[in-house]
Amino acid sequence: MNLPTRPLNGKELCPVGLGCMSLSQAYYPLPSESDAEALLHRAIDIGYNHLDSARLYGLGHNEALLSKVVKTRRDEVFVASKCGIEFDGGNRRIDCRPKTIRRAVETSLSTMGVNYIDLYYLHRRDPNTPIEDSVGTLARLIDEGKIGAIGLSEMSASTLKDAHKEHPIAAMQSEYSLWTRNPEIAVLETCRALGTALVAFSPVARGVLAGAVKDPAQLDAKDLRTKQPRFQDDSWEKNRKLVAQFEQIAMREHLTPAQLSLSWVLAQGEHVHVIPGTASIAHLEENLDTLKNVVAPSVLIEISKLINHDTVSGHRYPEAMRKAIDTEEFQ
Secondary structure, eight states: OOOOOEEETTEEEOSBOEEOGGGTSSSSSOOOHHHHHHHHHHHHHHTOOEEEOOSTGGGGHHHHHHHHHHHHHGGGOEEEEEEOEEEETTEEEEOOOHHHHHHHHHHHHHHHTOSOBSEEEEOSOOTTSOHHHHHHHHHHHHHTTSBSOEEEESOOHHHHHHHHHHSOOOEEEEEOBTTBOGGGTTHHHHHHHHTOEEEEESTTTTTGGGTOOSOGGGSOTTOGGGGSGGGSHHHHHHHHHHHHHHHHHHHHTTOOHHHHHHHHHHTTOTTEEEOOBOSOHHHHHHHHGGGGOOOOHHHHHHHHHHSSTTTSOSOSSOHHHHTTOOSOOOO
16 A cells, blocks of 8 residues: 655654564564564565664664664665663663763664664663763764664653754654553653654553453563553553453444554654554554554544543553653653
8 A cells, every 4th residue: 555654854754663672572472583584574565664673672682683684675664773771791771971872873783784774762861971962972973974863762851852952853752652641741742843753662552452461460471561560450450441441442443452542643643653563464464554544533532531641550660660761750
């Protein structure tokens, strides 16, 4: 089909991109190397042209996986990666110092086997390094032809404004879905005002609004979701009831839950992109087919009232992870 596009750093991209993290970590079981490579090729074949990775994902595995595809299909894809979360001896730390950024970019270029990266994000805000210093370093890397644009991830509207004064910010990546509404406090509108794309990760609520989680107790012990409050005890019981109602609405509208969820996120602004992740080619195709659908505004309002920050139970992150997040939070 002739896919619609939305701008990101002056390029017209399919607004449904592919978040590649789940091919290397966090959501289990992980696909085999050959299956993951086949999925990436299939994504490009059917119209995906925005692939999102990070140095963090699989501690380099994800970028190495992308290299198998990107090396031969570089002109077909807009590649994004991230730096700023470092692991030393198993200890995680945030580091966006200029020298660390430069080292990370060189490593990303080498690992992916490319000579430039279209979009490079600061994965988290480094409280010990002025955002202007970090962005200034990335700006110089643009001048050197090593990256095409600068992005921020999980940062506040205030940080975005400060960063934008140093150099235009092409994209802000934030968790955004019916059940995570933090961007609506300030980031969504600030992105619109500055001409910054908002790239929504986990737009189907970590699989919940795609029908992928029926019982968190059945998840692999290594799965990221087992540690998140929304999937635990009383919170899950409350959230499960909301999801059941949501799935009934999707069925009524002749949509899959994932398609209805993605449609809602994309309807929040022409500057919004989504990057759902999947290890399934069937789901990959289902997500892209979202763009064939037109959902009535009344239905979007209905599901927005059903699932939102007031009705969802539990925080999106465990306490320890919240300390690294710069985004505004609903109280």
